Amino acid sequence: MENYVYAPEIAKLGHVALVSEDIEKSLWFFKEILGLEETAVEDGIHYLRCWGDFEHHSLSIRSGKTSYIDHIGWRAKRVEDLEQFALLLEEKGTKVKWIESGEEKGQGRAIRFQLPTGHKFEIYYEMDKPKGDENNKPFLKNQSHKAWAKGISTRRIDHVNIATNAEVETVSNFIIDNLGFKLREYLVDSEDQQLGAWMSVTNLVHDIAVMKDPNAPTTHQMHHLGFWLDNAQDILRAADILSEHQVEFVGPGKHGISQAIYLYVIDPGSGLRIELFSNSYLIFEPDWEPVKWTLEDKKALTYWGENSSQANRTTIRG
Amino acid sequence: MENYVYAPEIAKLGHVALVSEDIEKSLWFFKEILGLEETAVEDGIHYLRCWGDFEHHSLSIRSGKTSYIDHIGWRAKRVEDLEQFALLLEEKGTKVKWIESGEEKGQGRAIRFQLPTGHKFEIYYEMDKPKGDENNKPFLKNQSHKAWAKGISTRRIDHVNIATNAEVETVSNFIIDNLGFKLREYLVDSEDQQLGAWMSVTNLVHDIAVMKDPNAPTTHQMHHLGFWLDNAQDILRAADILSEHQVEFVGPGKHGISQAIYLYVIDPGSGLRIELFSNSYLIFEPDWEPVKWTLEDKKALTYWGENSSQANRTTIRG
Amino acid sequence: MENYVYAPEIAKLGHVALVSEDIEKSLWFFKEILGLEETAVEDGIHYLRCWGDFEHHSLSIRSGKTSYIDHIGWRAKRVEDLEQFALLLEEKGTKVKWIESGEEKGQGRAIRFQLPTGHKFEIYYEMDKPKGDENNKPFLKNQSHKAWAKGISTRRIDHVNIATNAEVETVSNFIIDNLGFKLREYLVDSEDQQLGAWMSVTNLVHDIAVMKDPNAPTTHQMHHLGFWLDNAQDILRAADILSEHQVEFVGPGKHGISQAIYLYVIDPGSGLRIELFSNSYLIFEPDWEPVKWTLEDKKALTYWGENSSQANRTTIRG
Amino acid sequence: MENYVYAPEIAKLGHVALVSEDIEKSLWFFKEILGLEETAVEDGIHYLRCWGDFEHHSLSIRSGKTSYIDHIGWRAKRVEDLEQFALLLEEKGTKVKWIESGEEKGQGRAIRFQLPTGHKFEIYYEMDKPKGDENNKPFLKNQSHKAWAKGISTRRIDHVNIATNAEVETVSNFIIDNLGFKLREYLVDSEDQQLGAWMSVTNLVHDIAVMKDPNAPTTHQMHHLGFWLDNAQDILRAADILSEHQVEFVGPGKHGISQAIYLYVIDPGSGLRIELFSNSYLIFEPDWEPVKWTLEDKKALTYWGENSSQANRTTIRG
Structure with missing residues (x-):
């Protein structure tokens, strides 16, 4: 080194x-x-x-x-x-x-x-x-385009969630050790192996997550790409818009891990899953102790709402 | 007469x-x-x-x-x-x-x-x-108590939904013919028999609904009692509060029929199901044509969100 | 008769x-x-x-x-x-x-x-x-167009508010006596003369209101036309959209009378004032006692938020 | 050094x-x-x-x-x-x-x-x-107390805003040079002197702001202490709760600078102003160019809603 x-x-x-x-x-x-x-x-x-x-x-x-x-x-x-x-x-x-x-x-x-x-x-x-x-052109100097110009009007890219049929730790450790990410929350199976790891370099709970999918066809799949909306209500409006255009989705619901309000929708062109994401929380503590969840924490993935595991198959190769 | x-x-x-x-x-x-x-x-x-x-x-x-x-x-x-x-x-x-x-x-x-x-x-x-x-005592003269004083803080009683193992029409016709209710929306099976009927005397889509439940133990069951909240966001806050107190519920979701945002929760004391209810729409037309839904309208009961049919068993005797 | x-x-x-x-x-x-x-x-x-x-x-x-x-x-x-x-x-x-x-x-x-x-x-x-x-075409059978197709996407017409430099009672009594409206709330001056009267034939607090404007140029002015939005949050989104397009408005705020969340905006073409309106409450009681407000009820017109009296000049002839 | x-x-x-x-x-x-x-x-x-x-x-x-x-x-x-x-x-x-x-x-x-x-x-x-x-005790492992247990239920401390009758640059430069803060947005007068500076060490637009107040009694005043709420709707609920308890406030409104939805309320005990704060945006760019606002940007401080300058006198000594 x-x-x-x-x-x-x-x-x-x-x-x-x-x-x-x-x-x-x-x-x-x-x-x-x-x-x-x-x-x-x-x-x-x-x-x-x-x-x-x-x-x-x-x-x-x-x-x-x-x-x-x-x-x-x-x-x-x-x-x-x-x-x-x-x-x-x-x-x-x-x-x-x-x-x-x-x-x-x-x-x-x-x-x-x-x-x-x-x-x-x-x-x-x-x-x-x-x-x-x-x-x-927006009215305000601190944004790049007009808000609410069309459709759901997501505010910004938020995070990626990648999936693998290999060991999650292989990826999460690589990301932590080589790229400087911090582990924020993680879910383990009964043998203490990671089923999911949420990591960030920012104050977000996660800029990237890695999820285990034993049925995934490769070691390198995408789970989803997340976009941010400012209010939980905006997620409900998104549900209306998707429904009006007959685009299927899962949600709304709230994750235990990350405390985010979510909606999962598949891009009908590529098959890539998109998460519409709001609320959640920020981590400012420099000595943040990663929050550990086990399979006994039944509400770790879905705190309430339509079960996010219905969206848990991986999508396209990542 | x-x-x-x-x-x-x-x-x-x-x-x-x-x-x-x-x-x-x-x-x-x-x-x-x-x-x-x-x-x-x-x-x-x-x-x-x-x-x-x-x-x-x-x-x-x-x-x-x-x-x-x-x-x-x-x-x-x-x-x-x-x-x-x-x-x-x-x-x-x-x-x-x-x-x-x-x-x-x-x-x-x-x-x-x-x-x-x-x-x-x-x-x-x-x-x-x-x-x-x-x-x-509230600050405003046009309400009876302080808003938001405790818990979810439902605004008002909204409607009742009763269930029966008998013919729905027996009840809906009785209510329409003798009590002056109007049929607003209804759902029929493949033989055009009512599976559900939503009726009102007010501008609400329903003050009362009758639902078929073939597995109900009697002809006179309750499906639920509905309370109103002003905003869809208040329903999401209710989901947080119920979760904090480990009271199980179904939702949030949106009905096709009535267009309401909902949450179903069982009173742990009596077993009575409560619907927390918002948005929906009002009917002002004097010649309202009842909206007919069939089993082919897959989203009649659940437009989006956690499937309301998970809450579709009847509860206590009504 | x-x-x-x-x-x-x-x-x-x-x-x-x-x-x-x-x-x-x-x-x-x-x-x-x-x-x-x-x-x-x-x-x-x-x-x-x-x-x-x-x-x-x-x-x-x-x-x-x-x-x-x-x-x-x-x-x-x-x-x-x-x-x-x-x-x-x-x-x-x-x-x-x-x-x-x-x-x-x-x-x-x-x-x-x-x-x-x-x-x-x-x-x-x-x-x-x-x-x-x-x-x-909407997805749901109980609405006439797609929701959220463009702009603020108001849901429905809600009410009119007319203004006059003549006596308010002249108008409100005419409406009550000849058209069957009920007085729901009213505001009086120190001599018990109506400054405003809110009346309805429906369960809404008002389908029509009449407001005194001593400075109005005629006896028959418009104060505003109101459109409904389902959620208070939708009013805040409307404020963003109006601001992006540099259309000036007053609000958001909440009226004491009617308990509505509001935004007042002038149609730049005609000068007609539009009220974007949400929340409020419904009246089901057949023996509703009209709620009387006096000038001592400082928050009758504006419970909180940007003062609605800034929007209180009349607009075009009605 | x-x-x-x-x-x-x-x-x-x-x-x-x-x-x-x-x-x-x-x-x-x-x-x-x-x-x-x-x-x-x-x-x-x-x-x-x-x-x-x-x-x-x-x-x-x-x-x-x-x-x-x-x-x-x-x-x-x-x-x-x-x-x-x-x-x-x-x-x-x-x-x-x-x-x-x-x-x-x-x-x-x-x-x-x-x-x-x-x-x-x-x-x-x-x-x-x-x-x-x-x-x-909360249900979720990633928060410290039950959400929504009482009153407005602010989520977390967000930022401080200090005021001075001295030069703003004296303070903002000290904070930037000695404490590692970055300038995110700032407002200048016609002579290019800072009237306000918003700075952060986190992804927030500001952890601290400094505001000029020529009428302040000392060089070291507080403008306000900010607490976060997850949704704009929560700010409107806060307005109801404050009104029910007859605590005066300014807002709701939206700042141009920071894009935050706000409410300003004075602690009736100490006189300290509190800002209830939501939405806003996050800054992830490492080369963020501070956004400069001048007095010609009329909506820099109040994009819409009740004018935040009504809350612009300093409060207690800081």
Whole structure:
């Protein structure tokens, strides 16, 4: 570890790069129903973000024969963290690939690598932060687009939840040890093996979670991508909108773990599960003791409401 | 029918008289958890109402060996309607019993009778409308008690839902023909027999509903008693409060029929099911065409959320 | 009074016919910002309604040199009530004019007349109840259009509030005596003269209110037209949407009288004030004692929030 | 600066130590109306926290002849940061006083010092994190007390806002330079002098704000102490509860800066202003460009709702 002089840090979840087998349906779902704004289309890739996201994109979608997640993008705290993360990861035996500036629209240089399970991560620092154009310019200086312009109008990207048929600890430890995440809450089976781990680098309860799915077809699946809404009531309005457009969903309900109000809905284009997410809580304590839940805590996953385990099969490859 | 000269009318649902096999638990549930106010206790009967109810009581509870509904009380539009209803009912062969003023605390003379199924109704007109005492006097002149004083703080009694193993039409037609209710929405089976009928004399979608339950032990069961909350968000807060006190419930969800946001919870004392109810809609059209739903309308009962049919068994005798 | 044998009855507020001096702006405001649906355009008249209104229109707009309310339309309980109202009004010296079927699109025969102040009323019974077309057909059978399709998405027309520089009692007594409304709440000055009267024929606290405005230019002004939203939170979302589009408003706040959560916004086309309105309460008691408020009840008009008196000047002629 | 080897860091706002000239009223207000829990009373000091706070106290109250803030407590990220902060501050000429473990109940060693304006800060690391006792133990493992147990039921301490008649930059620069806060948003006058500065060490828009008040009696005043509620609707419920108990307040409204839904209410015991605060947004970008507002941004302080400047006089000494 002598090649690097300080611990590089992740600042935040940046974006998810989705490949969809039915891009028209996916664009309808994300733009018309969820209400994301399109900041650019280039080389067949649609760059989207929520009205309260500041970066160029928090979701990109391109067409593919099958649906999968091309990568999950994380923003580093400093530009020099990229080199440091590359050094650290390679020392640990993780192969790192550099992506040149502009290869992903709006973004500077970046590194890409795989978790032990095969989930693909990207770390970048430089990213454009365009303002909304004339048509959807917000009134307030501290948001990027008009609020409530269309559909559900999710505010911002919140978190990712990845699934695996392998050991959860393999992934959660990798994320904690190499990327500086902290374990916030976790669920164990009767043999004290992790069934789920919720981790963050921010004050959120989780920027990423890892869930066990013994029936998953691979070690690297997606469970869902979460978007934030400011009020629990906004989740109920989302339920109405989804129902009006005959998009099926699970929820509303409240998780015990994370205390979030949720709704799970599948993008009808790609099959990717989306969680609409509100309330929850923030962690400010520097010595946070990870909250341990066991199978005896019957309400760990679903505190109340429609059982979230109905949404518990994994979706597309991650 | 020559003995009466005009159609007597029901103004509103007044109250439900509950007999509870565990009155201590029932009082804890209704007073501490739902937050009803106690206006009087006399002869072992506890008289309760919500902070937005104006009459002396919207629920009375007394102790009994088994739990059941002693009667459902309806307020007539005029004092002389009592005589008229009595005449009309007796002409149709329904036995009517008079209750003297004060027999039920706060209430004037009243008639009691049974539906063809055995459900027991009361019609009264005179009723005290006490103001809250010093401790829980509201600030506003147009409510009877302080809002949000305790627990969930339901605003007012909303409706009753009765169940039967007999034909629903027997009951719904009786209520429509003899008591002046209008059919607002109804659900039929594949042979066009009513599985449920929602009826009202007010602008509410229903003051009373009748549900078929083939497995019910008698022809005269209760499905639930509904209390109103002003906002869907208040239903979510209720879910938190019930969970904190480990009272089990079904919901939240939204009915297709009535468009109400709901939560179903069992009074742990008596076993009576309570519906916490919000949103829904009002009917002002004088020529309202009853909305017909069939079994092909999969979302008639549960538009979204935790399936209300999980709460569909009948509870105590009504 | 011998010519009529029973009291004709009003069932509900039906619609408001608005003449706008800037119809393009008015259409933008009502269709894009409030989110009303257009059911028809004929002879330059735009017929609009909310997604939860059942009749052909709850607002019509046509172009004019100055803005004013052409008439306020009330639906009778029975078709024969029209003749009865005509008889009754003419006996009392009120001139009645008949409107033929189809003269107002979607509507049958109707009578029009003026209040003593000059406010123009219409009473009709027959009215088309079209379903939303393919593009905005709702999922549920008990509403007419998709919910949340555009903008604020008000649910239904709720009430009108008219203003006068003449005596309020002149109007409120006319409405009570001739049209069968009940006084629900009222505000008096130090000499016990009405400053405002809230009246209804439905279970709402008011279908119509009359407000004193000594500075009003005529005896027949509009104060506002009210639209309903299901949740207080929807009013806050409306505040965001209006702010994004730089439409000025007053509120949110809560009235003491009526207990409603409100927002007042001026249609930038016509100058008509609109109240976005939620919560409030329902009156079911047949012997409701009108709630009297005096100038000593400082919170009668504004219980909390931005002072509704900032919206208290009258708007256009009514 | 050679004596310290790394930059010590603040993790979070911990608590405010209030001296109240009418402690009975203050305890009524904070315990019964806001609904804080009392974790301990010792030497006449009442230690309170919200149901979602994890530390021993987020507010302490003791009796005094006049009301003032004894100190504002900040939690450091590591125990060794205390020594480092002490070194750094003393090098810069700020006098530091050590407080022994237990001097403040539940708390380890701490340092206290004054800002250039005289506002008194404390930095500590060790703090007890008791669980709620039998009576108010939460169901969920990730909160400390039952939610919604009493009154408004604020979730957690959120931020402090201090005021001064001196230059705002003097304070904001001190906080940024010595304590590691980042400037998130700021408001300037026509000569580009700060009128307000919003700063944080967390993902919140602000853990502390400094406001100019030319009419303030001293350089070290409090503007308010903020408590968090999860939903905007909870703020409206708070308005009802305050009104029922005749506690005056300003709001609800929404700030442009911070995008928070607010209500301002004065503790009737001490005169300290409390902000009930919801929604707002989080900042995850490591290169956040502080948002600059000028006096031409008329809606910077009040985006909509009751004008927050009505609450803009400073309250007690800070």
